[in-house]
Amino acid sequence: MAKLPGLGPRSARRAVLHLIKKRDILLSPLADSLFTVAQTARECVTCGNIGTMDQCDVCADPRRAIGQICVVEDVSDLWAMERAAVFKGRYHVLGGVLSALDGVGPEELRIPNLVSRVGDENITEVILALNATVDGQTTAHYIADQLEDMGVSVTSLAQGVPIGGELDYLDDGTITAALNARKAV
Amino acid sequence: MAKLPGLGPRSARRAVLHLIKKRDILLSPLADSLFTVAQTARECVTCGNIGTMDQCDVCADPRRAIGQICVVEDVSDLWAMERAAVFKGRYHVLGGVLSALDGVGPEELRIPNLVSRVGDENITEVILALNATVDGQTTAHYIADQLEDMGVSVTSLAQGVPIGGELDYLDDGTITAALNARKAV
Known part of the structure; x- marks a missing residue:
């Protein structure tokens, strides 16, 4: 225990x-x-989510076949996205992030599966919802490179001030990112 | 004490x-x-920052006259922006945010001064760096309305995942904002 x-x-x-x-x-x-x-309990053969069948509930739901795949690091991140209830497509759980230090390469993750899913399913957009950490962003760039010539739009979550965030309590990196990505009102 | x-x-x-x-x-x-x-100690007559002269160090610095005004709620927010050292223009400190509950209207803040500064100085962009709270965003919309016909571009800080942020620890509102404002990699 x-x-x-x-x-x-x-x-x-x-x-x-x-x-x-x-x-x-x-x-x-x-x-x-x-x-x-x-x-x-077993991993979904398609996306890596945890469920009781070969295909998880999200992959098995025909209403979620809208051509969007949201790439997350872990099942806990998938659950976070589902709690927000804002994403209506399907997921792809990598099972970690690339890390030279820990010897985690693309083959250890579920990146080849992702590439073949994008080819097989009718995918129009891959949303990289990886953590805003160094390893997360490295992985995001690697995946974007892999998908470059596949005719699919690759997007990532916006970075900036979190909702309810006050400038005085934010770190310099977030303020810099928020200012650089500022948008017209 | x-x-x-x-x-x-x-x-x-x-x-x-x-x-x-x-x-x-x-x-x-x-x-x-x-x-x-x-x-x-006294308030800068131009921007409301705290300094020892009628004009604060930022307003008195000719290198910062680059046509950008960053609107912040309070001097602590101005200091936060200066710590990040990413903004090269001048500031405008409102001294608070609009709040119907506390009876704070545009006249109590420094909003009329801002409008006249935009008219007088050679301003091309007003960046609203207000807190991502309800009152902050209400104030941002009010200011954007006031500046609508003045031929100045009005922008606001990006909202999304803070740097280093992990999805699992973020609130639903931030995940929703980050997903809706996603951008191409």
Whole structure:
């Protein structure tokens, strides 16, 4: 239990003791659920999202075949996009970002799959929703290069002031990006 | 001392005691500095920035007369822009934002001054660097309306993912804004 992210040895002990005390109403159902998830959870063969079937719910939904693919780093980012409920197309989960330091190359990620999806499916736009970190942006440029001659429009999320953001609390990089990308009112 | 922002009664007592203990090396110089600032600090007649002369350092610098005015809410925002060292023009400090609730109208702010500056000085672009809050954006729209027929281009800071930002930690509004303002790679 202590190996879970966010749980140290002490909180793991507390959690385990709590589970044992409430073994009927908490421990058994949790064990059942974990067993079920271990049996059924699998990666979507198309996009890499997690689901219970070969194709995830998003890929299987015919209403989302609108020719847009949103490329995200991880399933947690896909969930963040879904929480915002603003994107109506399908996703492609890379499973990480390129990193020379950690020895992660294009083959370790799901980049070749992405390129073949763009060729096979009727895709008009690839939206790179990668994190605004150095590795994320490197990966974005690599993918943009790969897709350059495929006749598909490649876009990325806007960078700038977050909603509710106050200038005084922003870092210099964000202010610079927001000023450089300023747009007519 | 306890009336200063960020200082409660307890930390004010600690600070005062510290000052009294070090009265030679800390209290007297601080008292002198505060006295000097009280005597000399004044608002720039042009932009509202704080300086020691009628015109602040930014307005007095001829190299910054490049026809761009950056409109900010407060002097702290002007300092944030200067820290980023990316804007080379002059500023206009509103001194607040429009707020029906607090009874702040255009006359309480420095909006009429801004309009007359745009007419008088050789201004080509007004950049609205207001906070991405509701009041800030209301004020931005009001100013854009006021400047509509003056032949000046009105722009605002880009909204989107802040630099270093990870999707998983962003709010829905920012993800929506970033997706809607996405741009070609």
